[in-house]
Amino acid sequence: MVVLWNPSIRKCVGIPIPNAFYTPYRYTRIGFRVCPDTNDPKLVKISVVRTPHICWDAKVFTLSSRVWRTVYTGVPFKSCELFSGHVFIDGIIYWLSRGSFLISFDLKSDKFGEVCLPDTLAISSFVRVVKVNKSLGLLEYDKEGEMWVCGVWMRKDGVNKPFTKMYTVKVEGKQGLNSVLGFRNNGEVVMDVEDDDFKGSQIDVYKPSSGRLNSVGISGEYDKFTVWSYMETLLFLDQSNSVIH
Structure with missing residues (x-):
């Protein structure tokens, strides 16, 4: 479960994470931020399965709808692994992959992208x-x-x-x-x-x-x-x- 807490007003909301994995062969990465267009809190869940080959399952949760829905990841991202840390800049969440690029997720369009490293x-x-x-x-x-x-x-x-x-x-x-x-x-x-x-x-x-x-x-x-x-x-x-x- 993820608990979203606002210490300024002492309010919190608990959100169960379905099918979250933390084993040597499968794991889940969670990203959280507020969409700058709608002011709607969003969770992004990426479940990565490592065997027999690396593949993803990505879902997005919005607080206003209170449901998880599947989002299309795109072929290039189904074969890379992700580190746990992420940052949020100008409406976009970034994860570092085990490769030569960053994975991005745009909260406005709900689309994945990539950023090449030097x-x-x-x-x-x-x-x-x-x-x-x-x-x-x-x-x-x-x-x-x-x-x-x-x-x-x-x-x-x-x-x-x-x-x-x-x-x-x-x-x-x-x-x-x-x-x-x-x-x-x-x-x-x-x-x-x-x-x-x-x-x-x-x-x-x-x-x-x-x-x-x-x-x-x-x-x-x-x-x-x-x-x-x-x-x-x-x-x-x-x-x-x-x-x-």
């Missing part, structure tokens, strides 16, 4: 899709000697434009894998930085202009932090706290 990233095994300054971005993790670094790529001019590498996040003196969690509006990078003993981590803010780190005073277990943007809304104001059957 050639240098297509062969990399450690890439994440992110949102950078309201634009579609990519993170490329690699090693310089014994130090992990992260290249930040961004598609600055909208749909169908190429990605440009903006800068490299390099935390001097830290050899562990320091993960980028997100980006502030002022360009600062929020990071999960491993302790020197590799037993824990803390959230730091990285300034690309100087390469310096500033702690925000939050510590914990490495790879357990998540950062998301937040916007106050009256979504679900007309809904009662309930579970949809």
Whole structure:
């Protein structure tokens, strides 16, 4: 079940996910956002079966209709696997595939598409899709000697434009894998930085202009932090706290 919750007005709606799989041979990816045209919350469910060959089953749920319906995926997308993380930009959800492209889903048209990666990233095994300054971005993790670094790529001019590498996040003196969690509006990078003993981590803010780190005073277990943007809304104001059957 997915629970959609608006903490601003303390309203939530539970939505059962039919035929959700999480096994080595089949899995389900869920995307959620609000359609910018109708202001209607939508869930996108992609069930991927890996044997005997990779195939998809995609369905969309809209809160106004309260039903799941099948959507056409298209031949190119029935033979690729998807990572779990996704981002939402200008009405479109993006997933990173295990290949040389991103999978997109337009909430306005309910159609799938693809976005090609730069050639240098297509062969990399450690890439994440992110949102950078309201634009579609990519993170490329690699090693310089014994130090992990992260290249930040961004598609600055909208749909169908190429990605440009903006800068490299390099935390001097830290050899562990320091993960980028997100980006502030002022360009600062929020990071999960491993302790020197590799037993824990803390959230730091990285300034690309100087390469310096500033702690925000939050510590914990490495790879357990998540950062998301937040916007106050009256979504679900007309809904009662309930579970949809």
